[in-house]
């Protein structure tokens with residue numbers, strides 16, 4: 001019987017995820033529309049929490065112990081457009097790091113699932 005390695009192992013573990021997260025925030029802060037959200041934020045701490053979250057989404061060994069995503073983003077007024085931009089940056093950095101389609105799809109699905117916790121406006125409502 002073959003036990004296939006977790007997505008976490010396939011992407012190269014914590015050090016690969018750290019590299020992805022570093023580049024992710026470089027790209028996010030490089031975007032004039034996104035940068036203001038991060039004014040005054042403790043970026044090393046944010047990066048640490050994002051690394052642990054992304055590792056756990058990929059099936060890594062440690063559970064995410066940062067704040068609940070709804071609580072962490074409450075009151076920021078994040079729009080669906082800005083959310084989409086951030087999601088695209090994450091997927092493009094993962095793709096640039098050589099992460100395969102199956103894992104990209106898993107991350108995209110997860111991003112869709114947590115969107116309503118993070119954006120400040122109703123998601124997917126017609127009126």
Ligand code: HEM
Pocket residue numbers: 034037038041042046049050053065066067068069072073078082083084086087111118
């Ligand atoms: C795309 C999905 C997103 C994920 C998975 C995510 C994940 C996280 C995580 C894990 C934290 C740290 C929570 C903690 O303090 O324990 C955080 C905080 C934060 N996020 Fe996000 N985030 C996302 C989208 C966004 C977007 C779209 C924006 C703004 C455009 C944003 C802005 C922030 C800011 C400013 C903080 C710092 C909050 C603080 O320390 O007070 N995030 N996010």
